[in-house]
Amino acid sequence: AQSVAQPEDQVNVAEGNPLTVKCTYSVSGNPYLFWYVQYPNRGLQFLLKYITGDNLVKGSYGFEAEFNKSQTSFHLKKPSALVSDSALYFCAPNFNKFYFGSGTKLNVKP
């Protein structure tokens, strides 16, 4: 069965420091990989996606994600965190339909 895991319920980081939000998936085949962000009382917003090609994908608001095929991971990264990045982040591999991870709450402290 297809599955996706976000092993950290919460990630805490100081403003200005780099951040990583982890995602691994289990699948037979090559899924499309997406990250979404959710701010309080809002729907999810698309951040970035990996379809094929370069393993480092750049997206909105300075975020990027690194695809690792051998580890079946797609970790979200940002070189310098902002307080305004505090939100809920979802990894969503697409195996003919979207499967969402349980989400990771990112807290960026001033």
Add this chain to the structure above:
Amino acid sequence: NAGVTQTPKFQVLKTGQSMTLQCAQDMNHEYMSWYRQDPGMGLRLIHYSVGAGITDQGEVPNGYNVSRSTTEDFPLRLLSAAPSQTSVYFCASSYSTGAAYNSPLHFGNGTRLTVT
């Protein structure tokens, strides 16, 4: 473009009542879907549609019905509300259909439903 519009934003139902959650999109997307979001469980797919007249079940379809008479609208019906259906419901649409789901989902702002 309004994007994906969901109504109502909030709803309280008593057990056994029925209601319809409305979803409309103005992007001419073929693919539309309904998710429920519960704490610690991420988003779970309820029903989806790849075009007008075509619907299919997702992971948690029991207790919900859908129809797709137009490209724009995809209402979700709760037949007999139960406390277990207390959740936040999101409608989402996408340009892609079939095996080539390489376009992102566009989400509405959700409906917060409480069943007492």
